Amino acid sequence: MDTYQLTVNGQQRTVTADPGTPLLWVLREELKMTGTKYGCGVAACGACTVHVAGVATRSCIVPVSMIGDRPIVTIEAIGDDRVGKAVQDAWVAHDVVQCGYCQSGQIMSAVALLKSKAQPSERNIDESMGGNLCRCGTYPRIREAIKTAAQQLK
């Protein structure tokens, strides 16, 4: 077990974990931040997506020992960000969520997309969101919510 100093949602947090422990389990089990979900555990579904130094990152396969001093942002704080707030508002406006399990990951990926492409094309949305699965099939509403958020951010 090693001790790590993490910056999570702007706060310094100290955790003790095995170096190979995925960041997801440090967030959920050590820091009790359960907004980030465990879906597949192999980076295939996107439910565990957080931002590490601004990069949408699959926390289920990135060991805590590889984070270093890069800041982490999770779903719990994404609403503090201008783009994150716009995305969350659009999600509510379009009533995107059905069961909701994948939605924190969906929102984190959507925010990463809009921070890179302020006015994404259909193809941009397809490609950027293609790694986030939703078994409820909310994809059409996700697409429309991203477009709405982009409009609001103009």
Add this chain to the structure above:
Amino acid sequence: MIRGRSGSLLVTIFVLAISAVWLAASPGSAGQTAGRTVASDTRRDAGLAAWDQVYSVLTHPRCINCHTATNYPQQGDDRHRHFANVVRGPDGFGVAGLSCATCHQATNANSTGAPGSHNWHLAPLSMAWQDRDDRPLSSAQLCRVLTDRSKNHGMDGPALLKHHAEDELVGWAWEPGLDITGAQRTLPPLSRPEFADATRQWVEAGMPCPSGR
């Protein structure tokens, strides 16, 4: 007339004899040309033999999985399409929200099976070593692509050797870590020093490419 013919014959023989002596002594003699041709052929054959070794590494999944001609990388020894709908993106680093760095860190994550190395990305389409049906290019085709400086970022022989011998991401192929099942990923058929040595021999032989398609 007879005397005249004999005189002409003597002159002809004399000229031929002088010519023979001159040819034998000249730098461009047939014997030396043949010798140079043999030497040249030997050098080319050695270069082609070295190229065969280089080709065996370039077409190994650890290398060719990221030299695709398609809009996605491949993974595994069966070179299947990368899961999770990963795409190439405009510069080979994926797209926002689903970039290479979404999963691949600067080193292998053996506890989770995610491979990683510095600057993880796809090779440009100009450096594709496969066709659009995911079939590796033939030895002759790949050699032509590799040596075309309009397609390989302007790399000449020494630059290619440096790339093969020293580039960190290329070197990942020999330290690929564990896969998601905890099994060691397979390695290219040559060690990296052997690969670099084969590349050096090929470069020193003038980077010959096999003929044909």
